[in-house]
Amino acid sequence: MNILLTGGTGYIGSHTAVALGQSGHEVTLLDNLSNSDTAVIDRIAQIIGKRPSFVHGDVRDTALVRELIKVHSIDAVVHFAGLKAVGESVAHPVDYYANNVQGTVSLLQAMQAESVKSLIFSSSATVYGVPQYLPYDEDHPTRAINPYGRTKLHVEEILHDVAQSDASWRVACLRYFNPVGAHESGLIGESPRGIPNNLMPFIAQVAIGMRSELQVFGDDYPTPDGTGVRDYIHVMDLAEGHVAALDYLNGRPGWSAINLGTGQGYSVLEVMQAFERANGCAIPYAIAPRRSGDLAAYYASAEQAHKLLGWSAKRSLDEMCASTWRYYQTGV
Template sequence: MQEKILVTGGAGFIGTHTVIELVQAGHQVVVVDNLVNSSRKSLEVVERITGVEIPFYEADIRDTDTLRDIFKHEEPTGVIHFAGLKAVGESTRIPLAYYDNNIAGTVSLLKAMEENNCKNIIFSSSATVYGDPHTVPILEDFPLSATNPYGRTKLMLEEILTDIHKADSEWNVVLLRYFNPIGAHESGDLGENPNGIPNNLLPYVTQVAVGKLEQVQVFGDDYDTEDGTGVRDYIHVVDLAKGHVAALKKLQKGSGLNVYNLGTGKGYSVLEIIQNMEKAVGRPIPYRIVERRPGDIAACYSDPAKAKEELGWEAGLGITEMCEDAWRWQSKHPNGFED
């Protein structure tokens, strides 16, 4: 069934790839983004890839009045909510900005949704809500306990959305706990394009490979992992985007409150990521070991079986495609969307 879906943060890395998958699945899409960490040009690429014009509103989700107007005008049936700040390290330095953007922004969005009787939401949560897990792989029913302000904003928002559903069963909520999205669109024209120095590993590695940055900083090599560097579950952004389309089908059935891990179920260390990127690039990538970052943990990877069983979704692309696609994007567009 075709629905009109409002996508917050829809000009960002995961947002743009999800918009493509939504359009290709036959949905109408409206995008709201304040362009703080994204570019209007990314949506132009989406329009070129899909052949569909995407209605776009440059707005901050903390501006409830503007959101109300958008909901009244567009009348979406559901929301996929990506908008927010998203870097663990940065969140420990500027926690207030994270609580303001992520918590206050989402509350503002939920108010506008409720006033316009739009009670279907897919929320972009994160594996950081599991904190430092007692074991891996991680299941959805593991204890929740974030170790940094970014993770705490995601955990608080999960709790807020759970409370809203408990108070009003008309709300349908899907909480998607992502692991680490990397890769890029196969065209090489759409990928992660952080403003300033990247906060996430893969864009940092690709910017070193393309010569924009001098060397990769590896935060700690004394973790309890095989090579001492942090292990994470990396997932191709296109697989992640397809997970949202699968979750939307669940949402449309009036399914109440559901939680899913979206990951591959495999863990790769920082050094393994660098080695796989070296294969994609065809040359060594310089790195140096530096101090651990506050809030980081040793290992974090998912058990994605529940998403496979209930959504019919699983990741299909491996680490080779993730690195090759990320490199295709970065080498084709060394300055991101400014090229």
Template structure:
């Protein structure tokens, strides 16, 4: 199939582009590079053995997106473009609604005008908010606790309404848990602009000496060692989840949601230990106060994705840490 990836040069987009290309699909990227680097394109070319077309532009530019869809004969859009930092979304909510929600509306208009009817959407486990039970399945109530999570929930609702109103439109809604790690080539990985917001890229920069120490936000949660527990998923497993979702689209009947995670939770201290083994160094860290809005534990019930998409996240925590460190070392 011919697939447009919005946000395709970002962390998850670049890995997904590789997995799709390896599975024989034609891939086109569209990105405004607000959180990614142009150098990704050369690295992608090295991995997939051919150049990957990339349009520099914003999903809010409806005319540009429409032209791109028509010019390349796009059949499916994987919509990854968006802002994703929870803390930043609390400080600048309008930027988040503008970019994520308005961006999606503009994209949907362009898709309508170009008669492109299939979308895979990058949603997030953040839409569930504080877990009311664990593991979290797709029927868990939705109650995001911050503007970023609300943008994802509103987009999901817009997509659901759009599908309900149009028999020919299909959307696969993927709620990612915590993607980490890097491609085996060490050419792709998580390399955010500025100070990383997420645990593993932050830890990678501490291990490389770029940052002094890691802050662990709270050690008094009701978990195995008091630190927060999350469902970390190797980004290559996640990328393969998109290939499975694409293959599922013809069988789908409208709007379908899947949680993508491993189903296992690891605490911050367990991740630090595993990273120390991977990089062969101690990671200096300090326990600090809990962060407002953080939750104790969050992990998925992956059964629906396993059964319906015929996909499973198999890579271990140690593979996640080793691949992250390989990528970080190559950067330095």
């Protein structure tokens, strides 16, 4: 199949491009490069042995998206493009609604005009909000508590309405938990601009000497060691989940929401200790006050992904840590 990946040079997009390419699909990457670099295209080519098509542009440019769908004979779209930092979304909600919601509407207009009606959406566990029970399963009420999460939830609702209006649409909303790690080659991984919003790249930057210590936000949560617990999933497991979802959508009209997680929660200190163990590094850290809006713990029920997609996460926390360190040692 010919697959369009919006946000295709980003962290998850680039790893999914590899997984799709290695599964025999032709990929076209669309990205405005606001949080990525074209160097990743060469690295993808090194891994899969073929350079993917790349278009520099914004998903909000409906005419451009229509044109590339036609030129590249696109059969399905995987939609990653969007902003993703919770704190930034609180400070700049208009930017988040413009990028994440308006961008999706533009994409849908282009797809509809070109009669391409198969879509995988990069959603998030943030749609659930404060846990009413754990693990989160797909029946858990959705009640996002910040603008970022609300943009994801609004897009899910839009996609549900689209699928309800036209039985030929095939839509899967994949609710990610906490993607970490890098491709085993060390060629692609997560290298955020500025101060990382996520734990693993922050730990890696401390390990490699870019930062003096890890700040652990809160050690008084009702968790085994007092630090926040999250469901960390290796980015290549996540990428392979998209390949499985694409196969699942083939011939299955309608809308689905599916968690992609491991079903296992790890605390901040457990992740830090795993990184030290996997890579022989010492990670200096300091306890800082809790961040506003952080949850004590959340993790997935991954049963639906196994049942519907035949997919489950395979890679361990130690593999997540080792692959991250391998990527940082390449000099990113």
